[in-house]
Amino acid sequence: MSANQAVTLKVENIHKSYSREKVLKGISFEVKKGETKVIIGPSGTGKSTLLRCVNRLTIPDAGRVWLDGVEITHPRTDINKVRQSIGMVFQDFNLFSHLSALDNVRIGLIKVKKMEKREATEEAMRHLARVGLEDKAAAYPAELSGGQQQRVSIARALAMGPKLMLFDEPTSALDPELIGEVLEVMRDLVESGMTMVVVSHEMGFARSVCNEIIFIENGVIVEQGPPEVLFEDPQHQRTRQFLSKITELYGKSEKK
Amino acid sequence: MNFFELTYDILPALLKGTVVTLELTACSISLGFALGIALALGRLYGNRPISAFSTGYIQFFRGTPLLVQLFILYYGLPRYDIRLSSFVAGILGLGLNSAAYQAEYFRGAIQSISRGQVMAARAIGMSRFKTILNIILPQALRIVIPSWSNELIYTLKYSSLAYMIGAPELMAQGKFIAAENFRYFEVFLVVAFIYLVAVLIVSRALNVVEKRVRIPGLQMAQ
Amino acid sequence: MILIWNSLPFLLKGTIVTLELTFLLLVVGLAVGIPLALGQVYGGRGVGILSSTYEQFFRSIPALVLLFLFFFGSSFVGLNISAFLSAVLALGFRSSAYQSQIFRGAIQSIRQGQMTAARSIGMSKFQAIRHIILPQALRLSLPPWSNEYSSVVKDTSLAYAVGVIELVREGRYIIVRTFEPMIIYITIAVIYFILTYAGNKSLGYLEEKLKIPGFETKGRKE
Numbered sequence: 001m002s003a004n005q006a007v008t009l010k011v012e013n014i015h016k017s018y019s020r021e022k023v024l025k026g027i028s029f030e031v032k033k034g035e036t037k038v039i040i041g042p043s044g045t046g047k048s049t050l051l052r053c054v055n056r057l058t059i060p061d062a063g064r065v066w067l068d069g070v071e072i073t074h075p076r077t078d079i080n081k082v083r084q085s086i087g088m089v090f091q092d093f094n095l096f097s098h099l100s101a102l103d104n105v106r107i108g109l110i111k112v113k114k115m116e117k118r119e120a121t122e123e124a125m126r127h128l129a130r131v132g133l134e135d136k137a138a139a140y141p142a143e144l145s146g147g148q149q150q151r152v153s154i155a156r157a158l159a160m161g162p163k164l165m166l167f168d169e170p171t172s173a174l175d176p177e178l179i180g181e182v183l184e185v186m187r188d189l190v191e192s193g194m195t196m197v198v199v200s201h202e203m204g205f206a207r208s209v210c211n212e213i214i215f216i217e218n219g220v221i222v223e224q225g226p227p228e229v230l231f232e233d234p235q236h237q238r239t240r241q242f243l244s245k246i247t248e249l250y251g252k253s254e255k256k
Numbered sequence: 257m258n259f260f261e262l263t264y265d266i267l268p269a270l271l272k273g274t275v276v277t278l279e280l281t282a283c284s285i286s287l288g289f290a291l292g293i294a295l296a297l298g299r300l301y302g303n304r305p306i307s308a309f310s311t312g313y314i315q316f317f318r319g320t321p322l323l324v325q326l327f328i329l330y331y332g333l334p335r336y337d338i339r340l341s342s343f344v345a346g347i348l349g350l351g352l353n354s355a356a357y358q359a360e361y362f363r364g365a366i367q368s369i370s371r372g373q374v375m376a377a378r379a380i381g382m383s384r385f386k387t388i389l390n391i392i393l394p395q396a397l398r399i400v401i402p403s404w405s406n407e408l409i410y411t412l413k414y415s416s417l418a419y420m421i422g423a424p425e426l427m428a429q430g431k432f433i434a435a436e437n438f439r440y441f442e443v444f445l446v447v448a449f450i451y452l453v454a455v456l457i458v459s460r461a462l463n464v465v466e467k468r469v470r471i472p473g474l475q476m477a478q
Numbered sequence: 479m480i481l482i483w484n485s486l487p488f489l490l491k492g493t494i495v496t497l498e499l500t501f502l503l504l505v506v507g508l509a510v511g512i513p514l515a516l517g518q519v520y521g522g523r524g525v526g527i528l529s530s531t532y533e534q535f536f537r538s539i540p541a542l543v544l545l546f547l548f549f550f551g552s553s554f555v556g557l558n559i560s561a562f563l564s565a566v567l568a569l570g571f572r573s574s575a576y577q578s579q580i581f582r583g584a585i586q587s588i589r590q591g592q593m594t595a596a597r598s599i600g601m602s603k604f605q606a607i608r609h610i611i612l613p614q615a616l617r618l619s620l621p622p623w624s625n626e627y628s629s630v631v632k633d634t635s636l637a638y639a640v641g642v643i644e645l646v647r648e649g650r651y652i653i654v655r656t657f658e659p660m661i662i663y664i665t666i667a668v669i670y671f672i673l674t675y676a677g678n679k680s681l682g683y684l685e686e687k688l689k690i691p692g693f694e695t696k697g698r699k700e
Contacts, residue, residue, distance in 0.1 A: 057375055084381040094376035097369075098395045098471050108380040111390055140472045153376070160380050319674040320667040321632035323646060328667065331653070332660035413540035420639060427542060441554035444546045448539045455538040 005032040006068075008195045009164055014053050014063035016046065023049050024060070025219035031164070036196040038206040040246065041216040047199040048091075050216070051166045054197070055086045068163060084112060087157030091169040093149040095141040101128065101152045102137035105159045113160070127155040131185050147178030154185055165189065167198040203247050207231065215239050263446050266433050273429030274450060276343075280415040280425055283347045285408055288354025295355060296362035301388070310359065317356035322417055325349050330421040346418035346425075354411055361403035365396040398469055405462040409455055416451075426450060482665050485652045492648030493669055499565065499634040499644060500673075504627065506570025511577030516607065518578070519585050529578065536575035541636055544568045549640045565637040573630055580626060584618040585611060617688050624681040628674045635670075645669065 009031040016024040023046035031037050039047050052058035054065055056072055056079050065072040072082050095104050102124055109120035128134045131151040141149055150170060157165060167186065171179040183205050190196065190209045200206065206213055207227045214224040215238075223230065223239045234240045299310035317325070326349040329340060340348065369392055377387040419427035426447060434443040514532065517525045536544070548568035552559045559567075588611060596606035638646040649666045653659045 055379060057378060080378075080381045080383050082381075083379055086379070088376070088379040090372060090376060092370075092372050094370070094372035096373055096376070096391055096395075098391075098398065107390060108382070111386055112381045143472060156376075156380065316667075316671065319628070319671040321635035321646075321670055323632075323635040323638065324663055324667050324670065327646070328660065328663045332663050335658065335660045409538075413538075416540040416542040417636075419542070427540075440550035441547065444543060444550060448543045448547060451540055451543060452535075452538045 005034065007031070007066075008033045008035075008068055009054065009197065010066040011050075011054065012064045012066075014050065014065070015061045016049055016053065016058065017061055023219055024053070027063070027216065027219075027221060029214060029221065029224065031195055031197060033195055034193045035212070036190045036194075036198065036210040037212045037214055038210045039197065039199045039214045039216060040201065040203075040206070040242070041222075042242070046219055047216060048168050051088070051168050051197065051199060054164075054166060055083050055088060057088075080112070084108075084160050085163045087160060087162035087165040089150070089154055089157055089165070089167045089170050091172050093141075093146070093153045093173070095149055095153055095156070097141050100138050100140055101133060101144065101155075104141070104152055105156045108156065108160050124155075124159055127159045128152070130158070130188075131155045132181070145178060146174045147181045150174065150178075150182050151185055154182075154189075158189075163195060165194055165196045167196065167200065169199050169201070171200065171202055201246055201249070203243070215242065217242070259442055259445075262437075262439060262442055266443060266446065269433055270426060270429050270446065270450060273424060273426040274454070276423065276425040277412070277415050278454075280343070280346050280350065280418055280423065281408070281412045284350035284354055284415070285411050287347065287351030288358050288407070288411070289404075291351065291355035292358025293362055295359035296366060297388070299359065300363060300366060301384070314356045314359050317353050318360075322349065322353050322414055323420060325353055326417060326421050342418065342422040342424075345421055346415070346423045349421075350411060350415060350418070354407060357407055357410075358404065361400050361407065362396060364403070365399035366392055368399060369395050395471075398471060401462070401466045401469070405459070405466070408462065409458060412454060412458060413451065479661065481656060481658055481661060485649075485656075485662060485665070488648045488652055489645065489665065489669060492643065492645035493673075495642065495644040496631070496634045496673070499562075499569075499637060499642070500627075500631050502566045503570045503573050503630045503634070506566065507573030507577045507626070507630070510571065510574035512581055514574060514578035515581035515585060518582050520603065520607070533575045533578060536572045541569060541572060541633055542639060544572055545636055545640055561637070561640045561642050565634075565640055565642050569630070569633055569636070572633075573626065576626055576629070577623070580619050580622045581615060583622070584615040587618060588614050614690075617685075617690065620681060620685045620688070624678050624685075627677050627681060631673050631677065632670065 007030050011030070012028050014024050014027045015022070027050055029037070039050070041047055049058055053060045053063075054072070056065075060073065063073070067082060067085060070082065071077060072079070095101075096107065099107060102121070105124040105127055106120050109115045109123055110117060113120075115123070125134055125137065128137055131154055133148060133151055133155070136144060136148060136152075141152070144152065154170075170186070171182050174182065179202070183202060186196075186198070186205065187209055198206075198210070210227060212224055213227050213230050215222045215230070217238065223234060223236050230239060231243060234243065295310045295313060298306045299314070300307075302310065326345065329349050330342060330345040333340060333345075373391055374387055377391045378384075382390070415425060416427045418425050419431065422428070430443050430447040434440040437443070514529050518529045521529075539547075545565060545568045548564040549561060552564055592610055592614070593606055596610045597603070601609070634644055635646045637644050638650075641647075645666055649662050653662050656662070
């Protein structure tokens with residue numbers, strides 16, 4: 001990645017507290033176009049909160065966020081418009097239970113982007129095919145496996161044509177044998193040049209495809225850097241400890 | 257004449273009253289539906305004053321007897337020169353009352369939809385309004401069907417109170433007939449039977465509707 | 479206003495009758511409802527069918543019709559009972575049908591394992607029910623029973639229709655003298671509201687006191 005590449009996402013000095021507890025204590029980072037960054041850290045350190053601050057699902061107490069130069073956190077910004085450019089994938093999939101897979105992907109195109117039904121259907125089917133589920137278009141979420149649901153939710157996010165994709169522990173709620181199919185889709189996305197921020201424990205994935213790992217603990221960034229550096233020669237003891245524990249649990253790098 | 261002959265004799269008149277009962281029920285449940293959704297949405301998504309009003313409304317109508325509410329509308333209003341017919345007062349009273357109960361059922365249904373789906377809808381750029389319209393309401397309306405069925409049956413039964421303010425529905429017809437032939441108990445036995453049949457038919461019909469609109473795969477356990 | 483102040487003694491007299499009715503209805507409902515529920519859960523097939531029919535009957539017929547049936551029916555079969563008593567019986571049995579459903583739901587929501595464990599330490603079915611199942615079921619029943627209390631309080635107003643001199647009728651007498659229906663009925667509504675509100679609060683307090691530590695009754699998901 002060239003150092004002169006445009007900055008897609010800029011996060012500056014985010015602070016957030018919930019009642020007495022301060023979860024984020026000044027987080028700042030940048031993501032250039034086409035880069036993939038993986039955020040890791042112990043549970044409950046506000047990683048999900050951080051992602052939700054990016055698309056303003058959660059409003060930070062302090063700090064600012066820019067997407068392609070537009071300040072998201074500014075009160076005047078049309079947040080619904082901005083969110084069309086940011087795709088989010090949730091740990092619990094959050095598919096719309098009353099809609100089929102096709103409708104789930106289609107509804108944003110029809111109701112938010114105001115596309116014609118025929119065009120929206122074509123577009124939606126294309127994205128379903130991309131995640132390998134065109135034959136499940138008529139199925140309802142309750143009829144799909146976890147891995148399939150998550151892939152549909154990725155298609156739903158992609159269909160909106162986002163500049164940035166946010167993944168909030170996309171595989172944590174999946175049975176082990178279903179994780180692979182979702183990671184494959186995500187790897188595919190990385191290769192197609194999508195700008196992504198992923199919160200995950202999947203170290204194999206992180207090591208093989210991401211540009212930088214950001215390690216957050218106790219609300220601050222402890223260390224960040226390319227995977228090779230963090231895994232082989234981390235600067236902080238804490239980083240080394242955490243990584244070894246995670247790799248123990250979730251497996252080392254996978255060969256593609 | 258014996259009981260069966262009596263039944264045969266009075267049925268036509270009673271059925272006339274039954275029609276009025278059904279009209280009362282249909283009109284008031286519809287009023288309750290429209291108002292109920294508005295109250296539920298107001299209570300959940302409205303600003304402070306709207307939310308407070310909805311809550312107050314619901315508590316008042318649920319905490320006081322329907323009979324008193326009907327009396328206020330039919331006997332109380334004329335004091336201020338507003339005279340409602342018994343039919344209109346009946347619909348208004350039943351409807352306003354039903355709205356309070358329906359509002360609570362809707363609220364429960366809406367709140368049972370996972371917040372994650374709301375987040376996902378906002379995340380793809382849907383405004384609050386669009387989210388409610390396209391994601392929340394379609395599901396809430398299905399979830400609420402069992403409770404709503406209960407409410408419909410409840411309204412059907414309590415339409416009998418309109419008799420107390422002079423509406424010419426089933427109870428009133430019964431009383432009228434009984435006052436002529438003095439066979440009070442038997443006449444009301446027939447009346448009771450008609451209600452039983454009506455309730456049964458409506459229950460069955462609602463069951464069919466519920467099966468039709470069920471979301472595949474999803475168990476809407478009551 | 480002065481009118482309200484002057485009417486209060488009469489209204490209070492009526493309120494006492496209302497409270498008497500409420501108490502008796504609930505007691506009858508409990509006395510019949512609990513055995514009914516136990517019969518449905520633990521009894522054989524025959525008992526089950528009988529109780530379902532009983533429930534269906536008392537729940538499908540409007541309260542007003544039931545009142546009339548008991549009121550006129552008693553003289554039809556030769557019994558000479560007061561309007562008050564016929565109201566207590568009619569509405570009491572009706573309440574028992576609803577209460578039995580509440581208790582049945584509570585009993586059935588207790589995990590099967592509890593009964594199994596009780597039997598495995600040598601308790602008889604009866605002992606298990608008495609010492610293990612019922613204590614839990616009664617606690618679980620409190621919230622819906624609180625609803626039933628409200629319903630019963632409001633239904634006592636129907637006794638007006640058979641001539642019982644409870645709150646609504648007292649109000650009627652006052653209106654006939656003073657010609658201020660709106661004010662009186664609103665006052666009556668407020669009294670009912672206080673009755674239901676106070677009752678629900680007290681039952682809520684009772685629920686808190688009897689709560690089993692750590693055992694949350696089904697809260698909202700997420």
